[in-house]
Amino acid sequence: MVDFDVVDLPDTDHVAEGETAPDFTRPLVNEEFWEDAALSDLTDEGPVCLxxxxxxxxxxxxxxxxxxxxxxxGDLLTVVGVSISTPYAHKRLIEERGMDFDLFADPGNGVARDYGVANDLDGMAGIEEARPATFLLDGDRTVRYAWVAEEWPDFPPYDDLEDEIRTLVD
Incomplete structure (x- = not known):
């Protein structure tokens, strides 16, 4: 039995396929440390799933x-996350989940706003986080695939995402 309500999210004007993804610099956390990094640093090395x-x-x-x-x-391309959580919380998540992915810390949620995926948290004035979304970017930061949640909770269509990744890197 589901113990939460499924909620339709408002329409959003998010970054779309064919557009250039906004660049940003935020703390990038891995299993050992974190340091400021730009998204363009990652895409300069090849495709990125954001x-x-x-x-x-x-x-x-x-x-x-x-x-x-x-x-x-992550064996196919760079997969990197973005959320409002702090570097300390990211480090814990990476350790607890046994993840090989790096995570951008964006406590002010500015990156989500720039991408059009900010989500106001129900019942909490002035509090927001990113709605689930995936953007597949090529080396020029051109969006090759975009998926953005339309309801809460909603999850990426993983099979479609994997197919798009394999098409891009093959």
């Missing part, structure tokens, strides 16, 4: 990262 997700510790975050980890998508 994954927006709710704060660390939420069931959607856990589910999304378990699924991506289990599919070994």
């Amino acid at each position: 994954v927006f997700y709710p704060m660390d510790g939420s069931f959607p975050a856990t589910y999304i990262w378990n699924e991506l980890r289990d599919r070994d998508l």
Whole structure:
């Protein structure tokens, strides 16, 4: 039995396929340390799957990262996350989930706003986080595939995402 309500999210004007993804610099956390990094630093090395997700510790975050980890998508290209969680919370999530993915810390949610995927948290004035979204970017930061949640909770269509990744890197 589902113990939460499924809620339709408002329409959003998010970054779309064919557009250039906004560049940004934020703390990038891995299993050992974190340092400021730009998205363009990652795309300069090849395609990137940019994954927006709710704060660390939420069931959607856990589910999304378990699924991506289990599919070994990081073997095909750089997979990197963005959420409002702090570097300390990211470090814990990476350790607890056994993840090989790096995570951008965006506590002010500015990156999600720039991408059009900010989500006001129900009942909490002035509090927002990213709605689940995935953007597949080529080396020029051109969006080759975009998926943005239309309801809460909603999860990326992992099979479609994996197909798009394999098409891009093959």
